[in-house]
Amino acid sequence: MVMDKLSSTLKNTLSKITGATFIDENLVNEIVKDIQRALLTSDVNVKLVFELSKNIKERALKEKAPKGVGQKEFLVKIVYDELVKFLGKEKKGIKITKKQPFKIMLVGLFGTGKTTIAAKLGNYYTKRGHKVALVGLDVYRPAAMDQLEQLAKSINIPYYINREEKNPKKIWKSLKDEVKKYDIVIVDTAGRDALSEDLVKEIEELNKEIKPEEKLLVINADIGQTAESQAKKFHESCGITGVAITKMDGTAKAGGALSAAAITGAPVKFLGVGEKVDDIEEFNPEGFVSRLLGMGDLEALLEKVRVEIDEETAEDLGKKFLKGEFNFLDLYEQIQGMKKLGPMNKIMEMIPGMSGMKIPKDMLDVQDSKLKKWKFIMQSMTKTELENPDLVFNRKRIDRIAKGAGCTATEVRELLKQYRQSKKMMKMMKGDPNKLMKKFKGKIPGM
Ligand code: GDP
Numbered sequence: 001m002v003m004d005k006l007s008s009t010l011k012n013t014l015s016k017i018t019g020a021t022f023i024d025e026n027l028v029n030e031i032v033k034d035i036q037r038a039l040l041t042s043d044v045n046v047k048l049v050f051e052l053s054k055n056i057k058e059r060a061l062k063e064k065a066p067k068g069v070g071q072k073e074f075l076v077k078i079v080y081d082e083l084v085k086f087l088g089k090e091k092k093g094i095k096i097t098k099k100q101p102f103k104i105m106l107v108g109l110f111g112t113g114k115t116t117i118a119a120k121l122g123n124y125y126t127k128r129g130h131k132v133a134l135v136g137l138d139v140y141r142p143a144a145m146d147q148l149e150q151l152a153k154s155i156n157i158p159y160y161i162n163r164e165e166k167n168p169k170k171i172w173k174s175l176k177d178e179v180k181k182y183d184i185v186i187v188d189t190a191g192r193d194a195l196s197e198d199l200v201k202e203i204e205e206l207n208k209e210i211k212p213e214e215k216l217l218v219i220n221a222d223i224g225q226t227a228e229s230q231a232k233k234f235h236e237s238c239g240i241t242g243v244a245i246t247k248m249d250g251t252a253k254a255g256g257a258l259s260a261a262a263i264t265g266a267p268v269k270f271l272g273v274g275e276k277v278d279d280i281e282e283f284n285p286e287g288f289v290s291r292l293l294g295m296g297d298l299e300a301l302l303e304k305v306r307v308e309i310d311e312e313t314a315e316d317l318g319k320k321f322l323k324g325e326f327n328f329l330d331l332y333e334q335i336q337g338m339k340k341l342g343p344m345n346k347i348m349e350m351i352p353g354m355s356g357m358k359i360p361k362d363m364l365d366v367q368d369s370k371l372k373k374w375k376f377i378m379q380s381m382t383k384t385e386l387e388n389p390d391l392v393f394n395r396k397r398i399d400r401i402a403k404g405a406g407c408t409a410t411e412v413r414e415l416l417k418q419y420r421q422s423k424k425m426m427k428m429m430k431g432d433p434n435k436l437m438k439k440f441k442g443k444i445p446g447m
């Protein structure tokens with residue numbers, strides 16, 4: 001596996017956490033030191049290491065685990081979170097658009113694996129149903145065209161090379177119309193030993209001529225800290241849109257390349273993880289960290305923390321719900337409390353067994369605008385009315401309140417209806433708090 005040394009050190013650290021009797025500052029310090037050492041050994045940028053470990057320490061000492069989650073499990077979650085944050089939160093693969101052809105240009109120094117990853121990408125996207133062609137523009141290295149041809153033939157993908165023409169721009173021009181019939185065209189370019197002036201010029205010119213949708217800088221995983229300056233320079237020359245890190249299989253030092261991406265802000269989009277054409281991975285920070293830390297257990301744990309956080313919030317609200325007298329103020333508080341959790345449909349997705357439920361969208365969102373209106377309506381009620389909602393079921397009062405709130409009587413009735421539904425639900429489930437907790441999540445007042 002990729003970065004297995006780092007992985008085994010981190011797994012060791014995690015087992016220190018889970019094996020501990022309790023979590024105290026000493027343990028947190030030890031854990032943080034372990035992680036620092038592990039990351040530095042794999043060449044992650046020093047500044048980033050300290051930032052990351054500072055975050056872990058602060059959170060570990062400050063934040064409290066949600067109810068139902070042990071402090072140990074929570075610490076594991078914090079380590080996971082911070083590592084993912086370091087690698088970039090989102091999945092950063094390439095978003096292929098309808099643009100025809102969608103052009104991916106590969107740039108990078110000599111021997112970084114451009115030609116190899118061109119074929120890998122060709123294979124990757126062909127397998128996913130796209131019509132792909134490879135274009136070879138490396139006129140610099142003697143056998144470059146043969147290499148591309150051989151690779152393309154081995155995976156049975158259309159390719160365009162030119163052994164006579166020595167100007168890459170001209171080669172592209174001659175193919176421009178021809179490649180329009182493909183969904184994706186992957187352009188392999190020439191490298192140099194260093195980022196020389198003529199390479200910069202060549203890339204600039206090709207960039208202008210080709211106007212690629214994606215410009216991937218290809219770097220090999222073992223270049224360590226120099227990755228940073230290389231990424232910066234290439235970025236200045238053509239504005240790279242992402243990085244592909246190759247030869248992840250061959251080094252324990254890939255931290256340098258990974259931090260280069262984090263520092264320059266050019267997201268890592270693909271990893272090359274071996275010599276075979278299938279050895280390519282779309283980069284996904286969460287999946288990557290999960291594997292580093294030992295996937296199976298972690299997944300279950302993360303799921304648990306997620307669910308417990310949910311339970312805790314629901315329980316708080318549930319208690320209020322059971323408090324006994326249920327009036328408008330409670331109703332308002334509850335709806336607002338639920339809103340704090342985030343979009344309802346997202347919450348539903350996280351609750352086991354709820355994700356598959358078909359719930360009409362407008363039932364999930366008590367819109368902010370409505371909530372605001374309800375606030376005005378409540379403000380137009382007297383204290384007695386707020387505490388005794390039944391009084392309000394009266395036409396005169398409804399009209400008066402509507403006037404005061406600057407809304408229609410229908411809107412006041414809507415709030416009344418919401419109140420009634422919630423109250424009915426409360427009665428229905430009273431006496432069985434567990435059942436309530438369960439149902440509460442699916443049926444927030446009025447939903
Ligand atoms: P280019 O000069 O940038 O086009 O680099 P090449 O594609 O020719 O690759 C240089 C060497 O690195 C070749 O021998 C490839 O087989 C090898 N290579 C490329 N990617 C990987 C990888 O992910 N893992 C391993 N182990 N070798 C790779």
Ligand code: MG
Binds near residue numbers: 188189
């Ligand atoms: Mg090449």
